[in-house]
Amino acid sequence: MFEFFIFIILPLITSLICYFIKNLRIQYCISLVPGILHFGLALCIFIGFYHTNLPFLFGIDALSKLWILILSNVYFWVVLVSYSYLKRPVNSKAEAGKQYYFLLLNFYLAANSAAILSNHFGMYWVAVEATTLSVAPLIYFYRNEEALEAMWKYLFLISIGIAFAFIGILFLTLSAKGTILEGKQLFFWEFIKNAGQLNPIWLKASFVFIFVGLSTKIGLAPMQSGDIDATSNAPSPIAALMSGSLRITALLGVLRILEIIRPTATYEFAKLIMIIGGMLSIFVAFVFMFKVNNYKRMLAYSSVEHLGIITLGIGIGGLAFIGAIYHAIYNSITKVILFLTAGNIHSRYQSREVSKVTSVMKLMPVTGWLFLISFFAISGIPPSGIFFSEIKIFEGILFSTKPGLLFIAMFFLLFIFINMGKIIFSMLYNKGTNDKQDNSIEKFEFIHFVTIALLIILIALAIISPDILFNRISSIGKDFGINL
C-alpha cells in the first residue's frame, strides 16, 4: 500500500494543497516532494529493491515497471525546471493562471500513475481520461487565441478518441461471451490467461477501436491533429511531459490489448494494423516536415514520427519489438531536452515561427548548442540511444517477412532528417534584421543544467546499457512471446 500512497495518493494530496497555497515557490517545493519520492520508488521497483502490493484494480508487471519509471523520470525533470520556467514574464492573464500550474501537474502525476498501474480496462480508461482533463487546462497556459483553440481541439478530439477506445473495451467484453471470463471483471491478466477462448471477430473489432481511439492520444496518423496543436502551443515543460510520458501511457493501452491478442489468430491482423499505423505516421511526418514553419510544430511532428517508429517496431515484433521498447525510453528523454531548449528559444524570441528566429547560436550559445546536440540525438546520430534502438528496429524489420518496409521507412526518415536539419540550422545560423536591437548574450540558467544532465543520462544509458535495463526489457519481450 505504501507504493499506492506514493504513486497516486500523495500527488493527489499535494495537488489539493497547491489549490490552497497561492505562493508559487511553496507550490514548487511541495510538488518536488512527490516528484522525488515517485522517481526514487519507481527506480527501486524497477531494480527489484522493493516488491509491490497494490490494492484492487491495480497491479504491476514488467511493462508497467518500466513505464512508471519513464513517467517518473520525465515528471521529475519537468517539475524541477517548472519554477524557473514560471518565473519568466508572461501576459497578465497567463500570470493569473500560473497558480493552477502545479495543482494540475500533481493531478497529472496521480492520473498517469493510476493509468500505468491499473490492471483493469475500466480503471485504465478512467485514469487516461483524467490525464486529458489535467493536461487540457495546462495547454491553455498562455491564455492566447492559439492556446485556446489548441485546448478545445485537444479536449474534444481526445475525448471522442477515448470514447472510441471505450467502445473497444465493450467489444472485448463481448468477445468473452460464453467463456469463463463472462460476468467477471475486465482484468488484463485474466484476459491474457484465457485469450484462446475469446471470439475472434469481436476481438478484432475491439483492437481496431482501442487502437484508433488511443491513436488520438498517442499522436499516430491520421488522428494526430489534436495532439500536434496541443503539443506545439502548450508551455515547453508541458509539451515535454506530453511527448515524453503521456503518449506512451496511451500506447500502454494498445500494448495491453496486443498482449491479450498475441496467442490468438487475430495477432497477425493486429500486427498489420500497427504496421500501417506506424508507417502512416512516419509518412505524415515526412510530408509535413516539408511545409512546417513553426519549430514547436516541427518537434510535435517529430513525436509523431518516433511514435510511428515505435508502433512499427511493435507491429513487426521480435528484435524490432525490443528496439521499440528501448526507443520509447530514449525518445522520452530526448523529447524533454528538445522541448525545454525550444522553450528557451521561445522565451527569448517570443515567436514560434522559424522565420522570426535567427542567430540563436550567436545570441543563445548554450541553448543553441544544446538544441543542435539534441537534434542530432533525436535523428539517431551516435552515441545517442536513439541510434541503438533504431538499429535494433531496422534489423528486426530487415529479417522479418516485410524487409521492403525498411527501405520505405529509411527513405522517409532521411528526408525528415534533412528538413528538420534545414529548419534547425536556419534558426541557429541565419542572420536576422533584428539581431542588433537585442544582442545580449544569454546567461547559464538552471534549465541548461537540467538539459545537460539529461543529455548525459541519455548518452550514458546508451553506452553503458545496464544489464538491469536489458533484463527488464527481455521480461517484457517474454510477456509478448519474444525470446532473445
Place this chain on the structure above:
Amino acid sequence: MGNVLSILFCLSLFYVCITSRVKGFVTVLRIQGILLSIIIVIPFIYHFSVFGIILPVTILLVKVYLIPKYINKIILDLDIKRMIEPTIQQFSFLLLVIVTMTVIFIVTHILSQSTELNVIPFASGFSAIIIGIYIIMFRKKLIVHVAGFLILENGIFLFGTSVASELPVMIEMGMLLDVFVVVFLMGIAINNISTTLSGFDVTALGRLKD
C-alpha cells in the same frame, strides 16, 4: 421493458435530427438521461440493493440535472442564438440517420445470430454513437458539438448496458465524473472562445494550420 425504453431512446435521436433549436438538444439530453437511469434501475426492482441505486441516482443527477443546467447557463450567459445553423438540411440529415440506423439494426441482427446479443439496446446505443458523430460533423455551433459528444456518450452508456455487467460501480462513477469534468472544461473553453475569438461556431477555430 428495456427494449421499449431503448426504442424511446431511438425516437429521441430522430427528434435531435429535426430540431432546429439549441434548447431542443438540451431537452433530448434530459430525456436520454432519464431513460438511461430507468434502464439501469430495472434489474434492481426485484433485487433491491443500495449499490444498485447509486448509479442511476448519479446518472439522474449528472445527466438530467447538472449537465443540462450547465449547458442552459452557457446559452443564457453568452446569449447564443437559438437556431443551430446546420451545414446540411434537416431532411437530408434525417434521411442519413434513418439509413444509418437501418444498417446498424440489420448488422446487429446478423451479429446476434453468432453472439448472444440484446439487439435493440445494442443497436440503439450504437446508433446514438454514430449520430453523435454526425451532429459534430454537420452542425456549426460549438455548444451543439458538446451536445453531440454527450449523445455519443449516452449511446456508449446504453450500448454498455447491453453488453457488460463487468464494470464495478466505482468505475462507472469515475466515468460519469470524467464526462462531467470534460463538459465543464468545454463550457469554460466556449466561454473563452466567445470572448477571445468572438464566435460560437467552428469557423472561429482556424488559426492552427501548417
